[in-house]
Amino acid sequence: xxxxxxxxxxxxxxxxxxxxxxxxxxxxxxxxxxxxxxxxxxxxxxxxxxxxxxxxxxxxxxxxxxxxxxxxxxxxxxxxxxxxxxxxxxxxx
Amino acid sequence: xxxxxxxxxxxxxxxxxxxxxxxxxxxxxxxxxxxxxxxxxxxxxxxxxxxxxxxxxxxxxxxxxxxxxxxxxxxxxxxxxxxxxxxxxxxxxxxxxxxxxxxxxxxxxxxxxxxxxxxxxxxxxxxxxxxxxxxxxxxxxxxxxxxxxxxxxxxxxxxxxxxxxxxxxxxxxxxxxxxxxxxxxxxx
Numbered sequence: 607x608x609x610x611x612x613x614x615x616x617x618x619x620x621x622x623x624x625x626x627x628x629x630x631x632x633x634x635x636x637x638x639x640x641x642x643x644x645x646x647x648x649x650x651x652x653x654x655x656x657x658x659x660x661x662x663x664x665x666x667x668x669x670x671x672x673x674x675x676x677x678x679x680x681x682x683x684x685x686x687x688x689x690x691x692x693x694x695x696x697x698x699x
Numbered sequence: 700x701x702x703x704x705x706x707x708x709x710x711x712x713x714x715x716x717x718x719x720x721x722x723x724x725x726x727x728x729x730x731x732x733x734x735x736x737x738x739x740x741x742x743x744x745x746x747x748x749x750x751x752x753x754x755x756x757x758x759x760x761x762x763x764x765x766x767x768x769x770x771x772x773x774x775x776x777x778x779x780x781x782x783x784x785x786x787x788x789x790x791x792x793x794x795x796x797x798x799x800x801x802x803x804x805x806x807x808x809x810x811x812x813x814x815x816x817x818x819x820x821x822x823x824x825x826x827x828x829x830x831x832x833x834x835x836x837x838x839x840x841x842x843x844x845x846x847x848x849x850x851x852x853x854x855x856x857x858x859x860x861x862x863x864x865x866x867x868x869x870x871x872x873x874x875x876x877x878x879x880x881x882x883x884x885x886x887x
Binding site for chain 1: 803837
């Protein structure tokens with residue numbers, strides 16, 4: 607997502623872009639772009655594309671301590687003191 | 700062997716632990732168990748010392764309940780994907796509480812209920828995907844999750860496995876829109 611900063615409209619002067627139009631503010635002739643002004647609808651569209659197509663963070667980055675601890679317990683069989691014989695008997699019946 | 704209708708079933712299965720270094724190899728009755736410290740050593744032994752790439756590994760496994768994620772109506776694929784469960788009783792209390800309160804998307808909580816067929820409370824660990832051979836689980840399911848629960852698990856699992864579903868969804872939406880806007884056709 608883009609980090610956004612809000613500036614009151616009466617504190618700045620800029621050209622008004624139409625939907626579908628990008629106004630490129632340049633310096634040194636057209637050699638260097640300083641800013642791009644776009645219509646809010648286009649910005650919203652850009653953000654939606656960014657959400658859909660931006661590189662995703664691997665889910666492992668989101669794992670909680672509980673998820674990690676529980677996984678380790680299960681992975682090494684430390685999660686049960688004794689087998690659930692009542693359930694196993696149901697499977698064997 | 701593998702019967703239809705297994706998706707969502709809770710069955711008891713033999714589940715080996717994932718082999719990890721050091722790797723222990725069984726080389727025969729009259730040989731001591733060999734130990735290789737890491738995957739590179741193993742590969743070097745194969746490459747340079749004639750070790751057969753296929754070996755019998757000594758790994759621990761356990762009889763435990765798992766949740767089957769797939770049906771095998773044709774029975775042509777003998778392996779089935781499942782999720783391992785974790786019992787809550789040995790976990791630190793604060794983690795048990797978080798799981799019971801369903802605040803953990805990675806751990807799908809199952810309380811003790813007749814329909815689950817387990818006498819201990821467990822959580823299905825979405826980080827513990829396993830494959831189980833059809834011959835490695837008891838055919839009688841002890842419990843079952845319903846379609847809604849399986850749908851929730853499926854959505855979460857796609858996230859946990861870092862599967863990018865956006866292209867598939869975009870294609871489906873485009874197909875649907877195409878069908879809706881095609882003249883003279885009534886979409887199904």
